[in-house]
Amino acid sequence: MTVKQRLQPCLWFDSEAEEAARYYVGIFRNARILRITRYGKAGREIHGRPEGSVQTVEFELDGQKFTALNGGPYFKFNEAVSFEIYCETQEEIDYYWDKLTAGGDPKAQVCGWLKDKFGLSWQVVPTELTEMLADETSEASQRAFEAMLHMKKLDIKELKRAYEGEPSGARR
Numbered sequence: 001m002t003v004k005q006r007l008q009p010c011l012w013f014d015s016e017a018e019e020a021a022r023y024y025v026g027i028f029r030n031a032r033i034l035r036i037t038r039y040g041k042a043g044r045e046i047h048g049r050p051e052g053s054v055q056t057v058e059f060e061l062d063g064q065k066f067t068a069l070n071g072g073p074y075f076k077f078n079e080a081v082s083f084e085i086y087c088e089t090q091e092e093i094d095y096y097w098d099k100l101t102a103g104g105d106p107k108a109q110v111c112g113w114l115k116d117k118f119g120l121s122w123q124v125v126p127t128e129l130t131e132m133l134a135d136e137t138s139e140a141s142q143r144a145f146e147a148m149l150h151m152k153k154l155d156i157k158e159l160k161r162a163y164e165g166e167p168s169g170a171r172r
Contacts (some may be wrong), residue, residue, distance in 0.1 A: 010067040010084075011120065017068035020118050021057040024066075027099045034058040034065070048072070080117045082113060082121035090156045096124045097153045111152040125154045132163045140165065 002077040013020055017035065025031040041048040048056070049070065057068040065113045068101035101109065103117030113123050132144040140163045150156060161168060 005065050008065045008067060010069055011077075012071045014073045015053075015070050016118060017070040018054045018056045020120075021059040021066075023116075024061055025059055027096070027149060028061040030063070031061045032059065034060055035096065043067075043147040048131045067107050077115075077119040077121065079108070079113070079115075079121050082123050084125055086125055086127045088127055090126075092126050093126060093156065096122075100124070109152040111151060113146055124154065126154055126159065128156070129154065129159060132159060 011017075011020070015115050021033060023056045025033055037053060037055045037057075039047060039121050040058065041051055044051065049072075052105050053148050054070055058071070059066055059068065062146075097114065100116045101114050105119070106114040108115035110119070113121060116122050129144070129148070133141050133148075135141050136145075143165060144163040147159055147168065151158070158168060163172050
């Protein structure tokens with residue numbers, strides 16, 4: 001018997017669970033599909049799904065397990081829940097931003113947040129931003145926060161410039 005991780009997000013899709021899981025696994029380098037379950041005859045009068053169609057896809061992204069469920073059109077994602085991706089370099093930020101914004105909602109891109117093509121919200125964040133914003137009373141922290149508020153995709157150099165009190169370059 002495989003022991004599940006104690007807390008595992010379950011993402012509700014209409015019928016795109018497998019497509020979404022494969023999409024995410026294709027973006028993250030340390031990722032894999034773990035298991036696909038299918039609907040059987042039981043409960044068809046309730047779930048309405050064809051026998052043999054995908055019910056759930058369990059997948060893993062950088063050691064974090066997720067379940068994607070084909071549950072029907074009843075629920076949609078919103079910004080109340082997002083997944084944070086902490087990045088060490090601007091190249092990492094650019095990579096995840098470009099991959100996850102493809103086909104997503106451009107109006108939902110603000111302060112490092114984005115919505116992907118499935119409507120799921122993500123935050124692509126430099127790891128050092130947490131430390132920059134840790135002391136909300138410092139002028140450096142306030143400058144970094146103000147700079148972040150004017151960005152869509154976060155720019156590490158611009159955040160550092162703001163934090164250190166240097167003049168700003170072009171903002172993204």
